[in-house]
Amino acid sequence: MVEVRGIRLDSNTLGPTNGLTATKRPVISWEIFGNEKNWYQGAYQIKIKYGAQTYSIYDVVNSDNNLFVEWPGRDLKSREVIAISIRVAPKSDVFSFSEWSEPAVAQVGILDNSWRAPFISMVGQPKDEDVSPEILFRRNFDLSANKIKSAKIYSTALGVYEIEVNGRKVGQDYLAPGWTSYDHRLLHQFYDITDLLTPHSNAIGARVGSGWYSGMLGFDGGARNIYGYQRAISIEIDVEYENGERAVILSDEAWKSNYGPIKDAQLYNGEVYDANDEFPGWSLPTFKDDSWSPIEIIQCSSKSIEPQAFGYICEINSLKPVDIFETPKKKLIVDFGQNAVGFPRINNAKAPKGHTITLRFAEVLENGELGTRPLRLAKATDQYTFKGDIDGETYAPRFTFHGARYCQIDNWYGEFNPTNIEFVVIGNLMETTGGFECSDRLLNRLHQNVVHSMRGNFLAIPMDCPQRDERLGWTGDIAIFCPTALYLCDCYSFLQSWLKDLKLEQKANGGAPAVVVPDIIHAFETFWNGKIAAIWQDASVIVPYELYRSSGNKHILQTQYESMVSWIDYIPKIEGKVRWDKIEAQLGDWLDPSAPPDNPLLALTDAYLVADAFLFKILTITSETAEILKLEKDAAYYAELASKCRSDFNDAYVSLSGKLTSNTQTAYALAICFGLYKNDDQICYAGNQLSELVRQSDYKISTGFAGTPFVTEALTITGHIEDAYKMILQKECPSWLYPVSVGATTIWERWDSMLPTGHINPGEMTSFNHYALGSIANWMHERMGGLKLKEPGWREFFLRPIPGSNISYCETFHKSPSGLIRSQWKIEASKFTYNVTVPLNSTAHVTLPDGTTHSVGSGVWSFTCSA
Structure with missing residues (x-):
């Protein structure tokens, strides 16, 4: 049943x-x-x-x-x-x-912007300059002796916050309320505190740090107080008694405030904590707060406060040390074995009162020492000053996070024990919905690296990287990685929230999305301020469309359609043509490995060829979207623009044979995958030319952001599957497996972020946790594993694996909206065996390597053919 x-x-x-x-x-x-x-x-x-x-x-x-x-x-x-x-x-x-x-x-959250709890702030709070100390808020409150049926907190903050009730932390999350475009909207959270309250006397406390609201953000020095400087908390406690009576406690003038033991808490720089300035029992009703300061009620600058409709930031995992060693400079280093995102937890440490330890973090080692140059201006350092507790002390930062594998510990007191430290891995909760495994160990590690990078960078927003002075929601990264992300994790609601901010800021900006969302670029001088570029702002079209494809939910298209067409209409075009006007430099195939370390714009492929190829792609998507939404005139209009764009692209870049003006892997991959060629003969030429280019490069990669998701797919489409396999199995730099072969545990920003010499890439922009180039995982799922979507929402899908090279086994799974799909094949004794699982209410179209086809409904099925 x-x-x-x-x-x-x-x-x-x-x-x-x-x-x-x-x-x-x-x-x-x-x-x-x-x-x-x-x-x-x-x-x-x-x-x-x-x-x-x-x-x-x-x-x-x-x-x-x-x-x-x-x-x-x-x-x-x-x-x-x-x-x-x-x-x-x-x-x-x-x-x-x-x-x-x-x-x-x-x-149900608080709807219709009917928020009723005032925002309270410390009276006279100054603007933070070099440091950002935490602010504590507290108050006592009485309840009746009646039995409590339920007690709930609805809360948010200007800053990041934690709540305590009667001495116990509320919830298991961190860095709430996350990061949204605060000028437009702020998220609120919900906590059940029924078990934390007592009859009569109770107390509530809240710690508030600067976070994304008023802390330092950006690169090249960045900016502080972008959204405001007065940190504030807003809390509503709703109590319902068994007899039907209710009580409501709000943040109001009855609260008091003080600075806490966190002397500085910044996302980039880390946290400074002095245990000697703690207030024992500060969130208990017995605490005396006579010396604490009064608060003031301030206005919330956000236009709306909305329920957080996606997973909170929580502890995902805890990493123990895999190695502890001393560097040539006599520094104590802890290796956690995995580049991850989170913070340290110090356990049962003992030291005299006033003794301070320092923990500094980095992703890699260079010359045997902590490799901190890629962090740029981010200190990525935590400090803890002991109070001298003879029973030992425990400490974990609350309002920062680090992207790191290694921790350097300075001034540890006494003998260091591995049990004294762990690394708490955090991220927004989202269910794992996809996986991959095959007979090649390095490919398995590559896929794991993709997952780790995605998990680490999906924190509040889809960040580009989690370690340096940046950590921003770059639109280009998610534009190319979105299909992979939606296969691997249930991130629909997470990305839907991010798209709301993109749309709101885009509308305020007059039609162009920002290159980062939320948009903080405007707050400081940079090349990126006001930048418009293909791929990056194309995220406004690509991301909602991919969310629709993965889910089947038309609502995301309805919600984002205005954003999609606003961007397309905004794009400056050559008069009489549907091509990008050359009014400023395009980013093109960003981080092409041939580009100089300090100038990623100098890619092999013509940047305007890339831009015009993506223009055709987003026009095609928009026309299809209008058709789905039954906007017939719009559908015809954008289809006509797409047709004209295709024609103009061919006039500008394509010869009669199919040769492109840029004779590169990226150019041919985009033209093939996007359907820009006019006939099969041109496609055949392009496929053969791409194959030749790949062979000439000894199967090494020569694509950047634009080409990487498509090069192996283009080879597959045009019948060059063995070339695709040889590319993905190449271990020499630049390649997907080069980082894996030298010990990488996440995806790098550059193909050679770590040079074969063991030195960090000399470019200023170098990250070892950057998910974008991990978009190859989509090809692994669809072509190696054989699992490819046919209809939006996965009600119908293809199961057609294409074995290659010496891979003898491959399995992939995806938990679709209707249930688990599994594709598993092996080759043994010249026999191909294929086992698949199809969820109820779904249809799979199976194609075996010998061309045999089957269409099946739900169930577990097995097929065989000659290998």
Whole structure:
């Protein structure tokens, strides 16, 4: 018998750390589990419980749809709890319903901008200059002796914050409320504190650091106080008693404030903590705060406060030391074995009162010492001053994070024990939805590196890197990596939130998205200020379209359509042509390995060829989007523009044979994959020429951001699969496996971020955790593993692996909106065996290497053919 599980509202997994329900009428999706073969849904029924009311049972709907079903009930109300249960019936017998699913419980956030808790700040708080100390806020409050049914906190801050109630931390997350375009919108969180309260006397405390709100952001010196300087907290406590009575406690004039033991907390520089300035019991009702300062109520500058509808930043993992050693300069170094993103946790350390230890972080070693040059101006350093507790002290930073594998510890007191330190890995909670494994160990490590880089950089926003003085939401990186990201993790709601900021800032800027979102570039002088470029701002078109393809949810296209067309209309075009006007330098194939270390603009491929190829791509996407949204005039208009762009591209860059003006891997890969050629003969020429270029380079990579996602795919499309395999298996620099072969545990920004000599690339811009070039994983999933989407939302998909080289085994999986898809093949004794899993209510189109085809529904299937 089948059963319904995995109920979602608006693509959001339900749960206390996975985000709030943020709309009045969310769409509903569900997964159907069972062992039945060729099972398709024929009908469904939904029932919803609003608060303590009885279930409202809605009419049976005859439909095979289990994704993004319209909300059947009344509008949701702020702060209420709902429970949803669903049952389904097969297409073969629409009266034979499953059991009702276990209720999925959802907490509704505060909607319609009806936030009622004032923002409180320290009276006279000065602007932070060199340091950013934390500010503590507290108050006592009384409750009645009646039994508490539920107690909830809705909270947000200007800055980053943590809450304590009666001496215990609230929640398991970090760096709330994250980073949004604060001028436009601020996110709020929710915590259940029912078990933390007591009858009568209680206390609440909040620590607030500068974070992204007022702390240092950017590169080349960056800027502080971009959004404001007065850090503030806003809290609403809602208590409901068993007898039906309620109590509400808000942040107001009854609170007091003081500076805390965190003397400096900055995202780039790290944290300075003095345990001697702690206030023991400061969040307990017995604490005396007579000497603390009064607060003032300030206005929140954000236009709206919205529920956070995606996973909170939480601890993902904890890394223990794999090696501890002394450098040639007698420095103590801890190697955690994995380049990761998070902060240290010092356990049971003992030292005299006033003794200070320093921990500095870096991703790599150079000449046996900590390699800090790539950090640029970021100090990436934590300091802890002991209070002299004879029982030992524990410390972990609260308001910073580091991108690092190595930690240098200076001035440790006594003998260092490996149990004294661990590295807490953090990131926004999102379910793993994709994986890969094959018979080649280095390819497996490459795929792991892609996952680690994505996980590390998906923190509050999709960052470019997590370690240096940058950590920004570069649009170009996510534009090319988005399909890979959506295969590997359930990041729909995370990226949907980021796209809201892109759209809001774009509208305020007059039509052009920024190159980084949230946009802080305007706050300081830089080459990037006001920059417009293909690929980067094309994210406004590519990312929502890829979210639609992966989910099947048209809502993202409806929401972002204005943003898509605004960007296309804004692009400066040559008069009479649908091509980019050459009004300023394009970024082109950024970080082509042939470019000089200090000038990534000097790529082999004509930057305007790249820009015009991507212009055709986004015009095609926009036309398709308009068609999906039934905007017929728009669909025809953008289809005509795309056709003209294709013609103009051919006039400018393509000869009759198919030869391009830029005879490069990137140029041919883009023209082939985007469909820019006019006929099959040209495609054949381009494929052969690309193959020749790849062979001439001894299968080494010569693409940057633009070409990397497409070069192996272009070879595959044109029948050069063995060349594609030889490229991905190449170990010499530049190649995908060169970093792996020298011990990389994440994806690098440059193909040679670490030179074969063991020295760090001399360029100023060098990161060892930069996910963009990991977009090759998409080819690994689709071509090696054989799993490729056919219809948006994965209701129909292809299973057609293409074995190559000496790979004898390959497996990939993807947890689609309807359930788990698995593709597993092996070659043994000249026999190809293919095992696949198809979820219920889905169809797979299988093609074996010998050309045999099958179309199958749900179930576990096995196929064989000659290898």
